[in-house]
Amino acid sequence: MKNTQKPPYEPMMKIPSEISEIFERKGILPSAIRLFYKSDMGESLEFCDTWVVLTGSELAVLEVLGGIFPRKTHNAFDMRKTKTDIVERSFRVYSLEEYEGFHAEELLSGGRVVAVNKDTGLDTLVFNFSNSAKDGACLICRAVEDDGVTQDELSGEKRDRPHGDGPRPKGPDGTGDGFFKKVKSGETKRILTKLVPFFLKYKRETAIVFVMVVLSSALGLLSPYMSGSFFIDKVLRDKNSGFYAQIGVAIAIIAGTKLLSTVFTMIHSIVTAKISARVTYDLKKTIFEAIQKHSLGFFSSRQTGGLMTQINQDSRSLYWFFVDGLPYFVTNIIQFVAIVIILFAINWRVTLVTMIPVPIFVAIRRSLYRLRRKIHARNYSKSRSFNSFVSDILSGNRVVKAFSHEELEQKKFDKRNYAYADSVHDGTVKANWFIYPVKQLLELGTFAAWALGGYMVAKSTIDGTYLFTYGTLVTYVSMLSMAYAPLDFFNNFSNQLSECMNAAHRLFEIMDSVPEVRDRDNPTVPDTFEGEVEFRNVSFEYVKNRRVIDNVSFKVKKGETIGIVGHTGAGKSTIVNLIMRLYDVTEGEILIDGHNVKDLSMSFIRDKIAIVSQETYMFRGSIADNIRYAVPTATDEEVIAAAKASGAHDFIIKYPDGYNTQIGFGNKGLSGGELQRVSIARAILKNPQILILDEATAAMDTATEQRIQKAITEITRGKTTIIIAHRLSTLRDADRLIVIEDGKMTESGTHVELLQAKGDYYKLYKMQLDALKLIGVEE
Amino acid sequence: MNNNEKSLTELNAELKYLTPENVQFDLTQGGFVVAKLQGEDSFKRVYLNRIFPHDLEEEFISVTDADSNEYGIIRSLDLFDERTAGVIRHELERKYFSAKITKIVSLEERFGNSVWVVETPQGTRMMTLKDTFKSIIRIGDDRAIVIDEDANRYEIESLSALDRHSFRRIELYL
Numbered sequence: 015m016k017n018t019q020k021p022p023y024e025p026m027m028k029i030p031s032e033i034s035e036i037f038e039r040k041g042i043l044p045s046a047i048r049l050f051y052k053s054d055m056g057e058s059l060e061f062c063d064t065w066v067v068l069t070g071s072e073l074a075v076l077e078v079l080g081g082i083f084p085r086k087t088h089n090a091f092d093m094r095k096t097k098t099d100i101v102e103r104s105f106r107v108y109s110l111e112e113y114e115g116f117h118a119e120e121l122l123s124g125g126r127v128v129a130v131n132k133d134t135g136l137d138t139l140v141f142n143f144s145n146s147a148k149d150g151a152c153l154i155c156r157a158v159e160d161d162g163v164t165q166d167e168l169s170g171e172k173r174d175r176p177h178g179d180g181p182r183p184k185g186p187d188g189t190g191d192g193f194f195k196k197v198k199s200g201e202t203k204r205i206l207t208k209l210v211p212f213f214l215k216y217k218r219e220t221a222i223v224f225v226m227v228v229l230s231s232a233l234g235l236l237s238p239y240m241s242g243s244f245f246i247d248k249v250l251r252d253k254n255s256g257f258y259a260q261i262g263v264a265i266a267i268i269a270g271t272k273l274l275s276t277v278f279t280m281i282h283s284i285v286t287a288k289i290s291a292r293v294t295y296d297l298k299k300t301i302f303e304a305i306q307k308h309s310l311g312f313f314s315s316r317q318t319g320g321l322m323t324q325i326n327q328d329s330r331s332l333y334w335f336f337v338d339g340l341p342y343f344v345t346n347i348i349q350f351v352a353i354v355i356i357l358f359a360i361n362w363r364v365t366l367v368t369m370i371p372v373p374i375f376v377a378i379r380r381s382l383y384r385l386r387r388k389i390h391a392r393n394y395s396k397s398r399s400f401n402s403f404v405s406d407i408l409s410g411n412r413v414v415k416a417f418s419h420e421e422l423e424q425k426k427f428d429k430r431n432y433a434y435a436d437s438v439h440d441g442t443v444k445a446n447w448f449i450y451p452v453k454q455l456l457e458l459g460t461f462a463a464w465a466l467g468g469y470m471v472a473k474s475t476i477d478g479t480y481l482f483t484y485g486t487l488v489t490y491v492s493m494l495s496m497a498y499a500p501l502d503f504f505n506n507f508s509n510q511l512s513e514c515m516n517a518a519h520r521l522f523e524i525m526d527s528v529p530e531v532r533d534r535d536n537p538t539v540p541d542t543f544e545g546e547v548e549f550r551n552v553s554f555e556y557v558k559n560r561r562v563i564d565n566v567s568f569k570v571k572k573g574e575t576i577g578i579v580g581h582t583g584a585g586k587s588t589i590v591n592l593i594m595r596l597y598d599v600t601e602g603e604i605l606i607d608g609h610n611v612k613d614l615s616m617s618f619i620r621d622k623i624a625i626v627s628q629e630t631y632m633f634r635g636s637i638a639d640n641i642r643y644a645v646p647t648a649t650d651e652e653v654i655a656a657a658k659a660s661g662a663h664d665f666i667i668k669y670p671d672g673y674n675t676q677i678g679f680g681n682k683g684l685s686g687g688e689l690q691r692v693s694i695a696r697a698i699l700k701n702p703q704i705l706i707l708d709e710a711t712a713a714m715d716t717a718t719e720q721r722i723q724k725a726i727t728e729i730t731r732g733k734t735t736i737i738i739a740h741r742l743s744t745l746r747d748a749d750r751l752i753v754i755e756d757g758k759m760t761e762s763g764t765h766v767e768l769l770q771a772k773g774d775y776y777k778l779y780k781m782q783l784d785a786l787k788l789i790g791v792e793e
Numbered sequence: 794m795n796n797n798e799k800s801l802t803e804l805n806a807e808l809k810y811l812t813p814e815n816v817q818f819d820l821t822q823g824g825f826v827v828a829k830l831q832g833e834d835s836f837k838r839v840y841l842n843r844i845f846p847h848d849l850e851e852e853f854i855s856v857t858d859a860d861s862n863e864y865g866i867i868r869s870l871d872l873f874d875e876r877t878a879g880v881i882r883h884e885l886e887r888k889y890f891s892a893k894i895t896k897i898v899s900l901e902e903r904f905g906n907s908v909w910v911v912e913t914p915q916g917t918r919m920m921t922l923k924d925t926f927k928s929i930i931r932i933g934d935d936r937a938i939v940i941d942e943d944a945n946r947y948e949i950e951s952l953s954a955l956d957r958h959s960f961r962r963i964e965l966y967l
């Protein structure tokens with residue numbers, strides 16, 4: 015718009031020379047370009063690079079074919095790109111003399127920038143963009159009017175994302191989007207490394223289990239020797255051995271080792287049982303803590319049932335790893351190596367043959383690992399969906415019954431139940447397809463041992479070379495099956511390990527991802543608190559592309575009582591969510607006492623503000639517990655005083671159990687208005703500097719409402735109060751009113767001013783008045 | 794049941810339908826749909842919304858102004874002449890544009906997230922899905938919508954029509 019000469023800046027990213035050459039040919043010199051931006055969609059909605067440059071007097075759009083593309087390989091982690099020559103496709107110029115009002119229109123999967131022709135007043139398409147390029151498109155529109163937009167903002171990789179799209183996994187480099195850049199090979203290793211601290215936490219437990227497993231398997235190793243070489247060769251045959259014909263002693267020794275091994279196994283089981291509960295408890299706690307620190311956006315984008323699955327199932331998988339997985343894994347490896355050495359020592363020729371299936375087995379196992387992991391991920395997803403469904407139906411049981419939809423829900427239940435069962439079944443079937451043939455493969459080795467060994471025993475008996483004795487063969491074969499046992503274990507281990515890796519990954523994802531709303535480093539904690547709230551051009555969206563609050567500005571002075579009115583869904587509750595910083599604004603800023611809320615410590619804000627929200631929620635426990643939830647240290651007197659002020663006291667004392675009456679479990683037992691009164695008591699108890707009442711008295715009759723309001727006014731004298739209400743009579747005591755329509759603030763002022771303005775508020779007022787007249791109530 | 798049906802027709806009467814008799818649609822030079830309603834003397838820019846975007850593409854089209862105030866509903870595009878229907882269809886296709894996946898070139902998954910390279914009539918595209926299982930929404934038996942981390946939508950019109958390799962890549966997530 016303005017032809018002001020801007021000082022040269024340091025661009026973060028340059029326009030590629032091929033592109034700037036094309037612009038230059040069109041008469042746009044690099045020095046004239048104020049800002050540039052690359053969109054990813056062409057005029058007729060195909061994916062192509064669209065370069066948009068803004069100069070002092072015009073906005074030019076260049077669509078090109080070619081450029082940099084993802085390679086068409088079968089590996090999406092191949093981050094190499096294919097580069098092709100750039101060819102101009104179309105070029106358009108919009109003179110800022112001719113066009114105005116550049117704005118982005120949101121469509122389903124992206125949008126388009128539209129400008130208004132000053133002469134004809136008609137909208138004109140400027141360029142298209144996909145959601146991935148949306149932020150820049152909005153910025154470039156703003157830049158037409160606003161000199162303040164910088165190239166840094168435009169080229170800034172991806173700006174801080176708004177809420178709703180969940181936590182972002184941190185990349186290996188610790189930044190937001192790098193997750194996929196380096197994951198290819200190192201990921202499993204990375205997770206294992208991160209499990210080490212957990213492992214150290216349980217090192218004592220794991221060590222005990224480990225020692226027990228080692229002892230009992232060492233004894234296990236002895237038993238083939240005992241029943242084979244020792245018993246057959248030494249006791250029954252070798253007349254020179256000290257044990258010859260000492261059958262009683264031999265049996266006693268064999269039985270003794272068996273018994274000892276049983277004792278070790280028993281101790282191992284007991285120890286495991288003891289620590290398993292502790293480790294699971296601890297893991298659950300860790301997962302729960304990780305989940306808790308997240309902001310509201312995280313929870314609303316996930317189903318509670320799903321999170322429950324996560325806490326229960328993942329803790330089990332992780333537990334397995336520490337107690338049943340790792341110790342056995344280590345001992346099995348040792349055992350395997352030891353046995354193989356012994357086997358070679360007994361007879362290396364036979365062993366060479368019997369070991370042939372092993373590498374084949376290992377190769378197959380490795381390829382199975384990835385398939386298994388996917389199957390597990392799918393089972394997990396199905397079980398999450400199943401659990402979410404159940405938790406949903408059980409908590410919404412009242413509605414189900416009211417519409418007598420039990421049968422319908424039963425059908426839906428069956429469907430999910432079936433889907434889950436089916437996916438588990440499918441996984442098991444797939445697994446069995448592989449497991450048995452693979453096991454059979456190992457059996458081949460045993461047959462080979464019998465055949466070769468048997469031949470050697472027979473031969474040595476004939477020519478007396480004693481290559482192989484009968485007893486050694488028996489030992490050999492049972493040793494061989496013991497060598498295969500660890501392999502079998504590894505087979506299962508990979509299965510379990512994949513489950514555990516998935517669980518660990520989910521845990522680390524939650525633990526590592528930075529909550530969307532978080533304190534900055536060294537947040538400000540002011541000494542005093544006045545209670546001034548100011549919105550400056552605040553915009554907000556819960557989900558991308560749906561603006562719920564649009565450029566709202568207002569100021570609430572200390573001690574003022576302000577009312578917010580507006581149609582349902584206008585964004586009133588959202589405004590208070592933003593004040594409490596349950597979410598962060600998308601644009602603009604919110605100031606409390608002149609500090610940006612993002613700079614203030616969150617606990618400080620939440621400490622000073624109390625909110626009675628539209629949805630009341632009671633925890634399991636007594637009424638007194640629920641009121642005290644705000645201030646756990648409050649005395650009984652304070653609890654009662656708060657309940658009295660909120661009008662809850664009157665009905666509480668009617669209950670036989672008084673303040674000890676148990677509520678919770680879906681708020682059974684209290685009426686809507688009663689619940690609201692308990693909620694208000696909770697907020698009052700906090701003695702906040704700012705009190706927010708979001709439809710806090712909507713479920714009460716007018717007389718009760720008035721009484722309670724009077725009490726509240728007494729208490730909040732000199733404190734900032736924000737009241738949201740549909741019933742205008744609720745806002746009688748408000749000093750000033752704000753009218754919100756469709757996320758925009760359309761009016762503000764006192765009741766009288768707004769009536770005189772004859773705007774939205776006036777209409778609302780008239781409507782409520784007319785409604786009263788309709789039923790015969792005159793003013 | 795009878796009662797129910799009656800009340801439904803009564804509800805029906807409250808919907809305002811737009812027909813060739815009470816509205817005129819046109820296209821501006823800039824390529825946007827405008828309409829002139831019965832009793833008004835000028836064309837105004839209108840916005841079109843499919844009411845059942847998954848099931849009915851050319852029926853139940855809600856026509857609104859920029860602030861989502863509804864002028865009325867088009868019961869079916871068939872009611873209008875070819876040119877008008879074409880204008881509306883074109884705008885709807887633009888608004889509900891989502892690239893159709895014709896081929897899945899690669900799909901690499903790590904812990905629930907996945908990176909895809911897909912081919913669409915609009916070109917090759919690389920995208921990332923946050924939670925693969927949740928990001929694929931089945932519609933009926935054969936259709937699916939894929940939503941990437943930036944909330945871009947892609948459509949697979951027919952799963953069974955995908956080539957064998959593509960189908961194998963996506964199969965596990967269905």
Ligand SMILES: Nc1ncnc2c1ncn2[C@@H]1O[C@H](COP(=O)(O)OP(=O)(O)OP(=O)(O)O)[C@@H](O)[C@H]1O
Binds near residue numbers: 562583587588589
């Ligand atoms: N967690 C959420 N995720 C996505 N959208 C949301 C969420 N919460 C609210 N919205 C949307 O934001 C808009 C404003 O909601 P808000 O709760 O602020 O309305 P309100 O003015 O308080 O309405 P009411 O008077 O009915 O309480 C609504 O369109 C709603 O659908």
Ligand SMILES: [Mg+2]
Binds near residue numbers: 586587628708
């Ligand atoms: Mg609300």
